[in-house]
Amino acid sequence: MKTLIVTQYFWPETFRINTVAEALHRAGCEVTVLTGQPNYPDGTIFKGYRAWRSDRELHPAGYEIFRVPLIPRGKKTALTLTLNYLSFLASSILVGQWRLRKKEFDVVFVYGTSPVLQALAGAFFSARKRAALIVWVQDLWPESLSATGYVKNPYILCGVAGLVRWIYHRCDLLLVQSRSFVESTCAMAGEVPVVYYPNPGDVERTPPERPRNPVSLPSGFNVTFSGNLGTVQAVETIVEAAEHLRDEPHINFVIMGSGSRLGWIQQEIKRRALANVYLLGRVEPEVANDAMARSDALLITLKNVESLKKTVPSKLSTYFGVGRPVLACMDGEGAEVVRASGAGITCESENAERLAALILELRSMPQEARDEMGMAGRRWYEKHFELMQLTDVLVDHFKQAMNGRDLKYTKETMGDGQ
Template sequence: MKVLLVSQYFWPETFGINALSLAFAERGVELTVLTGKPNYPDGEVFAGHSAWGCRREDWRGIEVVRVPLFPRGRKSGWRLALNYLSFVAAGLSFGPWLLRGRRFDAVFVYAPSPILQTLPAIFLARQKRAPLALWVQDLWPESLAATGFVRNGKVLALVARVVRFIYRHTDRLLVPSEGFRAPIAALTDDARKIRYYPNAWVDETGPAAADAPVAALAEKIAAGFSVVFAGNLGTAQALHTVIDAAERLQREGSSVRFFLIGSGSVSGWLATEVARRGLTNVELPGRFPPAAMPHCYAAASALLVSLRDEPIFAQTIPSKVQGYLAAGRPVIAALNGEGARVVVEAGAGLACPAGDAAALAAAVARLAALDADARRKMGENARRYAFEHFSLDRLADDLAAQLAELAATHRRKMT
């Protein structure tokens, strides 16, 4: 089976689609990737790449076709908008030429924000006479409003009309959370094409285990009761709540320490607040490669996932939840809705309301007060649930079967 993957983000950017693509290749799927120039998350084009010009690469047997885009930059709404729109324009302008003469059995879109990246895929699917499957990772326009990126009601209404167009020109809509089903059904013409398809757990343990900085960080984490947050340090993650909880615990004399590993739009604010408040129980080690994370997780007493108190975030399961569960450590979910439900259903840890610093501090204190056997049982439950529900092999087989089914149905309709 020949599949065209369209995604603004791809290796060497660190997204789950990388591992899924390799799993596809292992199953004999001939995959071609149409993507942009790597610049996430820091907003600068990676070394060895240029923002402009088209480029072909081979990544572990997968053909990667790159089109130009405008780098997203840092803390700039207009640059981010240009980044989003430039990929759409480049995909529509260069994609058909770069893929001329090629036939595909299916077109598949991996769509974290922006969902607008589906627009070139719609055109290409029509041109190639292939069915289109869209894996929705963020709800638009809801996420734009929730993050404050767009506040104008007329603009949000316009975005909703574009999203309705996208959904109605897609043959299969895959959702990573059951909470996505209702809002997507409201914008599509046929709710039957919506299928639950969660993000997979990816084992990324690699050479970073031997790196001195990773080993030093893991040793530091293991020295006492530690709570580790890893990933994007952005506004959606409600890290002000974590800082407030840490301050509360420090005042109470708790020895719990927080490690916020990663980088993002609030990295500078976090450093300023930690210094201003004199927080000796919060560390900001910076960003480490994905291969380092399992070693940091294994050293942690608990793993923390948090999101802001917004209706849209109650509908999602943060992708880090899968990795946390697979690490076999207790999880603290400072979330509402689906993400918290998964952690509680798995018996993998504790949940508290999103945005509630007092409740988060209480949850951390409660977990720290449990005996080692109780915490070990939570970790065992977490890992079992991850293998049962989020196995990469099982999910890769599922998606390959869905795309083959779509291709066969499409061929029958065309004859």
């Protein structure tokens, strides 16, 4: 099955689509990726890449990646983000059609993170190549725009909602990463089918060997956060919880990742003289997974925003997969998954005092109880988030979308003949 993946973000940036692309390749799909020059989350182009170059690259797994020029995110102002989004949209269509001119595809698969604009490129290639169009919705638009605080104008949000409807109506199938997304997406999708398809984990069935350069963790009870350090992650809650526990011996907050709020965290650690927060920076996924497996608890935090209550952060499946207790400081669907699985304990978003109390509660539990939480998460992972199992499901979705598009095309042709 010839599959074009359209995504603004891709390896070596750390996104779940990296794992999905490799899994599809392993499952026998002929995968091609159309993406931009890597610059997420810090806003600077990665070493070895150029913002204005158009490249063909072979992934180590063996599939093709076509990179198009874009304007980097920079300091992540509203202006630089807008230019970043629009430049990828323009070059993915203008440069992408030249790069892909000799290729045919059965499926165009759009990794639907913010911005939704990249789905326009997917719609373009779907029409040009007569391929089924599938968008995997990771963020609800326009809700995500208001959640980040970058756009509050109701007229702009209304216009974005109209654009989302236009895109969704041209899809053959819409996949959503959270069950709570289904109702909102259906309201914009018209007659296009909407199906729940979660973010798979990236943890192997058989534990891999230790990485060559594992990170060193401090001694004591380590609460580890891994991932993007942005606005929606409510990193203020982590810093405030660390301050609440500053006098508790041997409780450490280990943070792996980078993002727009990293500078603020560094300033607050210095200003508050926090000796219990350790910043490890960006690390490779296998190194992060190894560090998480050696941690005592895994932390996930989100802002108290209505739209975020519907999301299930992609890191949650990986947290479950490594088999350590989860501390979830968030509301809604993600918190419900943690409670239903028995993999950890939860509190409401942005409640640093309550989070600190939960950390003390977890530390006071017998080791056997904490281990059982981790094993419950692993069992949930194997049942609901295991990568190759979900890849088989995804390939079936591709086939159904192709069959539905063929049937629709046949009916339209017969109608024109009449």
